[in-house]
Amino acid sequence: xxxxxxxxxxxxxxxIRWDDGAETFYQPAKLRAASPSxxxxxxxxIFGHQYGGDGPKDFTGVEVVGxxxxxxxxxxxxxxxxxxxxxxxxxxxxKLGAG
Numbered sequence: 301x302x303x304x305x306x307x308x309x310x311x312x313x314x315x316i317r318w319d320d321g322a323e324t325f326y327q328p329a330k331l332r333a334a335s336p337s338x339x340x341x342x343x344x345x346i347f348g349h350q351y352g353g354d355g356p357k358d359f360t361g362v363e364v365v366g367x368x369x370x371x372x373x374x375x376x377x378x379x380x381x382x383x384x385x386x387x388x389x390x391x392x393x394x395k396l397g398a399g
Contacts, residue, residue, distance in 0.1 A: 301390055304375065307367055314364050314377070316393065324397030332359040332379050334396055335386035 306317040314326040333340075344350055359381070366378035374387040388396075 301373075302394060303372065303390055304369070304393075307375065309364065312363055314367075316397070318394070324394070326393075326397065328364045328379070329359040329362055331364065331377060331388075331396070332362045332381070332383060333357065335377075335383060336388060336392060337383070337386035339383070339385060 302318045302320050302322070304316045305319050306315075308315050310325070312328055314328065314331060316324045316326070318324070339352060343352060359379075361380075362383075363380040364377050365380050368376050368378075370376050370387055374389045375393065376384060376387055378384045
């Protein structure tokens with residue numbers, strides 16, 4: 301698993317430099333839409349019923365206003381719309397940056 305060495309805002313984009321030398325740039329609206337939080341993605345109970353996560357939304361204009369590393373495995377972003385509950389694992393962030 302690769303880890304971020306540096307995270308910064310360049311204009312409105314989030315830039316991450318990884319420990320393998322790779323650099324990834326993320327549009328805030330795409331990061332917000334891909335939030336792995338239960339609020340955005342929903343969650344399933346033990347019977348497989350989906351709760352929450354009412355599907356894709358347009359987050360045009362939403363900006364990243366802060367972030368924090370969580371342990372040695374994830375980053376939590378703070379968005380201008382008040383959202384800040386999704387934990388983006390390092391592996392998930394790399395996959396988002398590749399696609």
